[in-house]
Amino acid sequence: AQKVTQAQTEISVVEKEDVTLDCVYETRDTTYYLFWYKQPPSGELVFLIRRNSFDEQNEISGRYSWNFQKSTSSFNFTITASQVVDSAVYFCALSEAGDMRFGAGTRLTVKP
Amino acid sequence: SAVISQKPSRDICQRGTSLTIQCQVDSQVTMMFWYRQQPGQSLTLIATANQGSEATYESGFVIDKFPISRPNLTFSTLTVSNMSPEDSSIYLCSVVVDRVNTEAFFGQGTRLTVV
Numbered sequence: 001a002q003k004v005t006q007a008q009t010e011i012s013v014v015e016k017e018d019v020t021l022d023c024v025y026e027t028r029d030t031t032y033y034l035f036w037y038k039q040p041p042s043g044e045l046v047f048l049i050r051r052n053s054f055d056e057q058n059e060i061s062g063r064y065s066w067n068f069q070k071s072t073s074s075f076n077f078t079i080t081a082s083q084v085v086d087s088a089v090y091f092c093a094l095s096e097a098g099d100m101r102f103g104a105g106t107r108l109t110v111k112p
Numbered sequence: 113s114a115v116i117s118q119k120p121s122r123d124i125c126q127r128g129t130s131l132t133i134q135c136q137v138d139s140q141v142t143m144m145f146w147y148r149q150q151p152g153q154s155l156t157l158i159a160t161a162n163q164g165s166e167a168t169y170e171s172g173f174v175i176d177k178f179p180i181s182r183p184n185l186t187f188s189t190l191t192v193s194n195m196s197p198e199d200s201s202i203y204l205c206s207v208v209v210d211r212v213n214t215e216a217f218f219g220q221g222t223r224l225t226v227v
């Protein structure tokens with residue numbers, strides 16, 4: 001069975017701090033995809049990244065970076081030099097065949 | 113990529129009534145899904161909409177409450193039947209274009225309030 005755990009319910013940081021959002025997943029499949037989405041207060045889902053299970057290379061995109069470790073079944077997301085506009089709920093998700101299982105989400109608040 | 117038009121964007125409905133939500137995609141897609149996001153919660157998969165056959169429902173969701181249609185590869189509907197205040201949620205349509213590139217695209221969602 002698929003399962004995604006985001007243990008951090010809420011995180012609050014001050015602007016310019018770095019913050020890491022944790023994601024741990026469970027799956028029996030060898031082929032799967034991991035995702036991160038951002039949901040700002042406006043409500044829409046914003047796609048951030050997709051990573052397939054065969055690609056453990058870490059990725060950096062501007063202030064965002066992702067650390068995928070199959071050995072620990074984790075796919076953590078780091079925001080460097082956080083900004084107030086980063087305040088949102090962030091969801092980690094797992095997909096084996098297109099249908100997605102979402103974690104509970106982490107609410108990030110960045111204070112000025 | 114895929115552009116999804118979901119209608120209505122929001123609605124306020126009386127308990128006991130039903131609402132049908134439409135999901136229109138600008139291109140043919142392999143897979144279509146419906147999700148629910150209850151207030152302050154994460155997204156939960158309701159069902160996979162199968163083209164030309166009955167939808168595949170997740171545990172806790174039944175066809176009588178959430179009938180789904182998918183008459184072709186670009187369109188699907190989700191009906192929320194006999195609504196109660198507990199059905200107040202955001203309902204989202206999601207599509208996967210093909211089985212090789214499994215990136216999921218989401219509609220803007222339908223914000224439903226049942227009074």
